[in-house]
Amino acid sequence: MIIVTTQQMQQMDKNTIENFGIPGRVLMENAGRGALEILSEYFELEGARVAVVAGRGNNGGDGFVIGRYLMEMGVSVSFFLLSTRERVQGDARANMDLVLDLLAEHSLSQFIEIPDQESLEAAAGILADHDLFVDAIFGTGLNSDIRGVYRDVIELINDSGKAVFSVDIPSGINADTGAVCGVAIQADATATFAFAKAGHILYPGNFYTADLEVIDIGIPGHIAKAQSPNIFLPEPHDIAGLIPARDFNAHKGSFGHLLVLAGSPGKTGAAALCANAAVRTGAGLVTLGVPERLMPVMEPMVIEPMAAALAQTPSGGLDAAALDDIVSLLADKAALALGPGMGTDSGTRELIKSIIPIASVPMVLDADGLNCIADDPDILHTAKAPVILTPHPGEMARLTGKTTADVQNNRMETARNFAETYKVILVLKGAQTLVACPDGAVFICPTGNPGMACGGMGDVLTGMIAAFLTQGLAPESAALAGVYIHGLCGDLLAEEHAVGFSASDMVAGIPCALGTVLS
The missing domain is CATH 3.40.50.10260 (YjeF N-terminal domain)
Structure with a gap:
């Protein structure tokens, strides 16, 4: 519409x-x-x-x-x-x-x-x-x-x-x-x-x-x-048209390989939710890169995704010393998800700011990935590949130097101005999540409900958007499909449980939401 x-x-x-x-x-x-x-x-x-x-x-x-x-x-x-x-x-x-x-x-x-x-x-x-x-x-x-x-x-x-x-x-x-x-x-x-x-x-x-x-x-x-x-309210047929049909003889290599960089002590769930959501959304392969000491904790949490141990800071976050290994891991990847639960150690900040200018695949930047660049959002101008940012209002406030109330009072213009200024796709989360594009277009998501107001939902969304990127969708389409289906998944869960469903329930429900859109 x-x-x-x-x-x-x-x-x-x-x-x-x-x-x-x-x-x-x-x-x-x-x-x-x-x-x-x-x-x-x-x-x-x-x-x-x-x-x-x-x-x-x-x-x-x-x-x-x-x-x-x-x-x-x-x-x-x-x-x-x-x-x-x-x-x-x-x-x-x-x-x-x-x-x-x-x-x-x-x-x-x-x-x-x-x-x-x-x-x-x-x-x-x-x-x-x-x-x-x-x-x-x-x-x-x-x-x-x-x-x-x-x-x-x-x-x-x-x-x-x-x-x-x-x-x-x-x-x-x-x-x-x-x-x-x-x-x-x-x-x-x-x-x-x-x-x-x-x-x-x-x-x-x-x-x-x-x-x-x-x-x-x-x-x-x-x-x-x-x-x-240039303002649109997507409808189910719009979303269905973004997702290509799968060939009869397709295999896991047909749907790309995603690299997820996430996690730190106390935030392992964010990494697992993101990677597992990517699998459920159809990425052919997923590799999760985490601080090396977290490997024994992470591997039981991510059955389908592969895991890679990377250099860590003294407090256990991903460190700038991991950059060379990450560059090697990116060599055969189709997309990158960066930020869920990573923490904001100085070494982690340095790592994220080093990855943005050199990554040659489209990336989704979320959570601590956003917090790590909040003091220098101009680094987004150095990106070689498309970048999708997925801030909640508090993260958006830090990125723009506004208050959260300022962001919420004019969500559309805040999102649009940032997307146009930095030439990124900006997903401003919250009730009626917005997808703002560099050309000034804004999509208002009609799906989602208050039952989704709990921890981990954003990590799931990051994995979903990244999975669509991995499968070859254009960045705008990947963001729009991810946001819409993420909200629809919550709506389907809310039909059974008005509140009390979790981010893990969302991950499990992704195939059903996809089926609803594609049926």
Whole structure:
């Protein structure tokens, strides 16, 4: 699914009207009529008392179109304009005038202006006495906190306990970030126009949006394409198309050999989870390189992967002295996973910073691998091969010099800016994991759930992405497939266990998740 920004959508509307010649009133009519169809599917309208709560802009105009059709259907409709009639302009004014003309013929309908607090107090009881609210207050252009009468009306609607249908986006949600602008309508369903907006998909906007339907209002394809939409919500068929079918006569050598460098005392589980996840995701061969003294501990934990003992620091992490052996190990490998549980000893930092410029295979850099370069992310500019970074918000904060709150408040732009600056693929983990690409494209992962909030999940993800790289997927495809299937694996486990499943359970469930996507 393609997702657009507010600016892109506004430009599409403008170009359709000015350059293609479709009048704005036609687009508004298409929007309102299409929204009515969705409204009729989701809610019982027979005998219902419907309140259309409209602002004075085009969102209100869409609401007037919906209400006009409802009146023609014999539905009792009350229009509440959060302004005065004189302030409504353009296409919205034209549709408001049509509504006013029809009122004389529809005794069950009424039109009430609420421009200020006094008029709200007078109309509050009437407003609350409806079965269904059509929210047409603010559209996608809102970017400041809601105050005054608007805030009070939104709170009244939310407190009513009645069904709510939002037009384009729940009023109060920032269409680009999903943030709540002080207060927002809690919709039961939302109909948006032409394309979904980021605010519909990103938390917390997705919770206020509830069920989302996208309506074709007649934006020509070439006009939409000209805006170069670069935010996407992958669907199952998109992911299935990334994973090539296996030849009948394939063998383990057909699917590449992955090198995983991971582990330190106290963090052996991270190394094992990563390597075992890579096997379960289909890598033909996996070799796990660990500090030499950990070999007796690691070998029983990784049955299918091979293990290689490497030089270690005095405290037991991988050391820079292991570089030559690692270069030899990389000679026949298809990809590298670097970082899970490695620690941040000075020798480990030196090793990681030495590997990045010389590795000739694509790599996934995670966990301590990220922490070891946080003081010098410019080293990513020296990479010879594609690099995929998989930070959680705390690691992202260290990489960018921001606070974790800063990262979480604008996840998409943080991920996109880093990917573009350093020419890497950036997987920003968390609810709705993002995959940001060097060309500015961002994918929002629709899979995953809170039951996955436990240690080791990131190590599993690193192994999965690295396994897809090893099998020959392009870096962007490997990251996207890994993130999506990782989340799906968690969703399948959550169907049986809402919480309490572990990273090891995730590893065991990978084949089932793969089968679900590929079936």
